[in-house]
Amino acid sequence: MANRKKSLLKVIILGDSSVGKTSLMNQYVNKRFSNQYKATIGADFCTKEVVVNDRVVTMQIWDTAGQERFQSLGVAFYRGADCCVLVYDVTAPNSFKNLDSWRDEFLIQASPRDPEHFPFVVLGNKVDLDNRQVSTRRAQQWCQSKNDIPYYETSAKEGINVEMAFQTIAKNALEQETEAELINDFPDQIRLNSDNNRPGNADNCQC
Amino acid sequence: MSSWRESLTSLPGAVAQFVNDSASSASSYLHSQSCTSTTGSEESAPQHTDYKALPIPASLVKEQWRLIFTSDANIQDLQAAIAHCRDLVLLSDECSEERRWLVRHLVDLRYSLQELEEAQSLARNDDDVVVMNAIKSVVGHHFVPHYPSTRNRLQAAAKRFYCDHCTGIIWRVVQAAYICSDCGYLVHQKCIDSVQRVCAHVLASERQYPIAEICPEIGLSEQRYKCAECSTLLNFKNSWIEPRLCDYRGRYYCPSCHWNDNCIVPARIVHNWDFTPRRVSRTGLQEIQLFLNKPLIRLEEENPKLFVFLEKLCAVKKLRQNLIHMRHYLAACKLAVEQKLVEQQLAGRRHLVQSNEFYSLQDLIQAESGALADFLQSVFKVFGAHIRSCDMCLAKAYICEICSNNEVIFPFDDGCIKCDQCNSIYHRVCLTRKNMICPKCVRIQERRLQLDRARSKTEDEDNAIDSAEPVQPTDSQ
Numbered sequence: 001m002a003n004r005k006k007s008l009l010k011v012i013i014l015g016d017s018s019v020g021k022t023s024l025m026n027q028y029v030n031k032r033f034s035n036q037y038k039a040t041i042g043a044d045f046c047t048k049e050v051v052v053n054d055r056v057v058t059m060q061i062w063d064t065a066g067q068e069r070f071q072s073l074g075v076a077f078y079r080g081a082d083c084c085v086l087v088y089d090v091t092a093p094n095s096f097k098n099l100d101s102w103r104d105e106f107l108i109q110a111s112p113r114d115p116e117h118f119p120f121v122v123l124g125n126k127v128d129l130d131n132r133q134v135s136t137r138r139a140q141q142w143c144q145s146k147n148d149i150p151y152y153e154t155s156a157k158e159g160i161n162v163e164m165a166f167q168t169i170a171k172n173a174l175e176q177e178t179e180a181e182l183i184n185d186f187p188d189q190i191r192l193n194s195d196n197n198r199p200g201n202a203d204n205c206q207c
Numbered sequence: 208m209s210s211w212r213e214s215l216t217s218l219p220g221a222v223a224q225f226v227n228d229s230a231s232s233a234s235s236y237l238h239s240q241s242c243t244s245t246t247g248s249e250e251s252a253p254q255h256t257d258y259k260a261l262p263i264p265a266s267l268v269k270e271q272w273r274l275i276f277t278s279d280a281n282i283q284d285l286q287a288a289i290a291h292c293r294d295l296v297l298l299s300d301e302c303s304e305e306r307r308w309l310v311r312h313l314v315d316l317r318y319s320l321q322e323l324e325e326a327q328s329l330a331r332n333d334d335d336v337v338v339m340n341a342i343k344s345v346v347g348h349h350f351v352p353h354y355p356s357t358r359n360r361l362q363a364a365a366k367r368f369y370c371d372h373c374t375g376i377i378w379r380v381v382q383a384a385y386i387c388s389d390c391g392y393l394v395h396q397k398c399i400d401s402v403q404r405v406c407a408h409v410l411a412s413e414r415q416y417p418i419a420e421i422c423p424e425i426g427l428s429e430q431r432y433k434c435a436e437c438s439t440l441l442n443f444k445n446s447w448i449e450p451r452l453c454d455y456r457g458r459y460y461c462p463s464c465h466w467n468d469n470c471i472v473p474a475r476i477v478h479n480w481d482f483t484p485r486r487v488s489r490t491g492l493q494e495i496q497l498f499l500n501k502p503l504i505r506l507e508e509e510n511p512k513l514f515v516f517l518e519k520l521c522a523v524k525k526l527r528q529n530l531i532h533m534r535h536y537l538a539a540c541k542l543a544v545e546q547k548l549v550e551q552q553l554a555g556r557r558h559l560v561q562s563n564e565f566y567s568l569q570d571l572i573q574a575e576s577g578a579l580a581d582f583l584q585s586v587f588k589v590f591g592a593h594i595r596s597c598d599m600c601l602a603k604a605y606i607c608e609i610c611s612n613n614e615v616i617f618p619f620d621d622g623c624i625k626c627d628q629c630n631s632i633y634h635r636v637c638l639t640r641k642n643m644i645c646p647k648c649v650r651i652q653e654r655r656l657q658l659d660r661a662r663s664k665t666e667d668e669d670n671a672i673d674s675a676e677p678v679q680p681t682d683s684q
Contacts, residue, residue, distance in 0.1 A: 074605030
């Protein structure tokens with residue numbers, strides 16, 4: 001049973017442009033921060049070995065493009081994700097409002113087995129800045145309304161809370177893993193989505 | 208024109224600094240000149256026969272003594288003239304005749320200066336060396352010494368070269384020749400100073416686009432029975448100087464400016480898809496050759512019906528669209544960038560995958576022969592092979608959210624359709640079942656409505672709160 005568990009955790013970072021997705025990943029993986037802004041094109045990933053629950057797992061962190069014009073490519077890599085990190089900028093209220101749409105789009109594109117309980121983590125980035133616009137309470141309220149999503153306030157620049165946030169991400173991702181394994185162990189499981197490879201009648205529509 | 212005159216009368220103060228010795232006399236000269244009538248200055252124009260191909264605008268005639276120099280000018284004179292010319296360019300109206308003339312002239316002056324400086328530095332190094340490699344600049348041409356290719360001496364010897372100016376044979380053994388590095392104008396050394404035809408490269412870059420009308424003829428009477436290039440008198444009685452029509456320019460030329468060269472004509476291709484070679488003048492031929500590989504023709508805009516009639520053009524258009532999608536993948540893939548996949552496949556024809564609208568003349572010729580579709584097909588295969596074998600490119604594929612099975616699809620796949628609004632890709636069958644209504648667009652719309660509703664709601668609440676407690680709570684912990 002133990003060796004059947006894969007030791008690769010796939011984590012996707014989503015959020016509006018310039019909220020600090022790449023910076024967070026860089027801070028966590030390379031412990032580096034640059035003030036220069038460079039828009040990510042398409043998507044890219046980094047890997048990092050982490051110890052969670054006394055197990056060594058490889059975390060594959062996918063950094064994505066927030067800018068619409070760089071989203072001209074597909075998001076097939078959402079499939080098989082173990083955790084999704086939603087990032088917003090505490091100084092930009094719009095980036096917070098858009099979390100909803102990022103979450104919905106992710107659930108549709110990734111189509112996880114159990115969308116209700118899929119692990120998300122929300123990060124409010126750039127807390128080192130003075131001109132804060134989104135209050136902690138507002139963010140926490142939103143997270144609670146979405147099935148108690150863990151919420152952290154981070155600063156990729158100062159490295160505040162980054163390590164802790166990613167530890168939680170890894171832990172939640174691993175839990176999702178084991179739950180999925182448990183479900184898989186039922187022999188007579190009927191899978192509605194994945195077995196049906198014909199585009200013709202795979203839709204929910206009965207006609 | 209009037210504004211130009213006004214600016215000139217206010218000039219002396221500004222230009223005085225460029226006159227080294229007698230600033231005051233120059234300004235008084237300018238004043239007296241600007242008072243004279245235009246007709247008077249026009250009369251003095253033809254004195255400068257060097258520039259009759261580019262007649263100096265009447266309003267600039269009084270400036271010409273500062274701008275035009277004979278071959279005995281020294282470096283200081285030329286530098287002063289360049290500075291003066293540059294100032295006049297800045298003062299001239301945009302897109303005016305004056306500015307056009309001045310810019311051309313400025314380029315000429317700069318070349319002359321360079322020529323002179325090179326000659327001097329060479330002379331300093333070795334007094335006996337005859338300067339042969341210097342570029343000689345005449346009416347926009349940049350002449351370099353011409354040597355026929357030495358790869359095959361026999362063939363080179365058999366091939367005859369004719370002087371573009373006097374139309375005589377260039378006898379290689381005894382006569383030196385120059386060729387324009389821009390337009391390929393070939394000329395005897397003895398003829399080089401009397402060249403009249405403005406370099407086709409200058410004309411092409413000023414025109415920016417091949418002539419779009421089919422043979423825009425104005426008739427001999429409009430041309431005053433003169434050759435459009437060298438002003439030789441033309442009539443139909445004298446068979447020696449019969450007028451010859453250039454199908455590209457639509458003007459009549461004398462036999463020494465029009466050698467009955469056969470060439471395809473851009474306007475006929477664009478409007479009629481007619482690739483029959485027509486007779487064109489020398490200058491027309493040189494210009495068309497310069498436009499040959501430049502992606503300038505918006506074929507679909509000029510002639511949309513062509514894409515309905517011609518299947519090969521449709522195929523080319525579809526292939527190009529697919530290649531544009533592929534280029535997005537290759538541009539975002541480190542591996543492909545490292546391998547320089549796009550450059551390696553397309554070299555100088557990157558425009559083919561950068562947009563779908565521009566065609567060069569060469570592209571159109573190849574589209575007609577079928578070579579273009581073959582070329583694009585081969586590029587498509589190479590790109591496709593990379594994308595389908597590269598993990599990073601596969602990760603950026605799409606999954607049809609309507610049927611939601613795990614098969615990855617690409618925008619360039621057959622049987623897939625792209626939503627123009629949100630760029631999502633679906634199976635064509637799936638979207639047809641949804642009556643071509645993109646589910647993602649529907650979601651985006653709903654979300655926007657929701658946000659609008661929420662915004663108006665919070666605004667109301669904010670107003671209520673504002674009236675209750677004026678200071679907003681700040682949570683920065």
